[in-house]
Amino acid sequence: MSIDWITVVAQIANFLVLVWLLRRFLYRPILDGIDAREAEIAERMQQAVRAKKQAQAQEDAYHDKVQALNVAQAQMTETIRKTAEEQRDFLLAEAQQALDQAHARWQAHMDEETRKYTAKLHHAGASALLALTRKALGDLADATLESQMAQHVVNQIKPMATNLRRAAGEAAEAVATSHTPLPASAQEELATALHDLFPEVSLRCETDKDQAPGLVLRIGGAQLAWTLDTYIDGLEALLAEKLSAGADHKEQSDDG
């Protein structure tokens, strides 16, 4: 066992050379490769983190969009609902208006029909009353209706002559209007009575088919009327009362 110092020096040199060689061809490439790979892995990790953040941001944006869409959908639904309600209200109002108009037309038609019926009833009632009265007077008293009316007018004028004269003013003519022509005797009787009360006033007799049966006397601004209108109105009231009572009785029967 001995130490060869030349070999020792050579081995030290060999070892230093080996250190340099391994540093050049082993450690540096390996460590640099590891560092590069670690850096690449770190970069990939950062990329993954960035991609994850980006995906998260996109997911958030997507959720925001979905939420915005839901809000927009809710708003649209609300708008549509309101529009539908407004449209419904408008249509209902329009239908109500059309119904009201139809009802008004129907009511006007009914009123017109009622008026026509009333007029017809009025005319028929008047004719019937007149015919009955005339027949009753002829059969029972052998008198005509017109002459009795003229007599009645004369009788009525006398108590109110003063007022009538004041109302007549300075009229020179009196006009007697009747539904049918007055008989000559009646005209003469009426003219005589008027002449006694108003000597300066002459009488003129006229007929008016639109006038109710009876006699209307006009002197200047004064007018005296004795017609069947009052009786016809009473007859209409009686008929209307009877009709209304009949309708109420029918409604009660229907409800019962």
Added chain:
Amino acid sequence: MKLSPDQTVMFEAWGLAINATIFFTWVVMAVLTCVAILVTRNLRPDVPPNRWRTTLEVIVQAIQSQIEEIAGRPERHLLYFAGTLFLFVATSNLLLVIPGFEPPTASLSTTTALALSVLIAVPLFGITSRGLGGYLRIYIKPTVLMLPFNIISEFSRGISLAIRLYGNIMSGAVIAAILLSVAPFFFPVVMDVLGLLTGLIQAYIFAVLATVYISSATAPAAETPAPKTPAPDTPPNEKDSP
């Protein structure tokens, strides 16, 4: 019976006798360098690592982590030195299985050379780390009276390193030679297997002791200025140097 490969002259060159120690050292150097070149020749980030490269990476990283564990910090220069020590001694001892190969570590000259290298490296690393004054102050700690003892301790380290490695490797070879004469077919195989294990352990011990000696001479981790851009995988330095 030859106790040292120094006595075997392989050939002569430039008037110098190249003995087996130097020759097989060159063989080991050639093997290590060629393997390193072959494995790392196509080393690019875009090329996936193959099994050889992965093996070398595992070895280098294991050495680096061991040094970091002992020194308390990653030290590339220490890796170059101690890693080369380990690889050289381990490869020399592992190549023992090849018939005709004589491990250079069986030569006291080689182990002495390696011990001297460590002996020289300790002050160099210490001066580089602490500065000349800082390194020399180690010898008078804790008091000036300890100066001669510290110097003796420093030299005894190198001597013990050399003798330990040489003794282990050479004893393995000597025992194998003795047993070969007693039971030529059985014991040599067992001793070779045992020699491989012993060789690897010795390589590890030699490199670890060198690392410990150098680390004790260099500044502790807390005194070392922190690197400007630490590696992302660098663990925090929690341990003090031994």
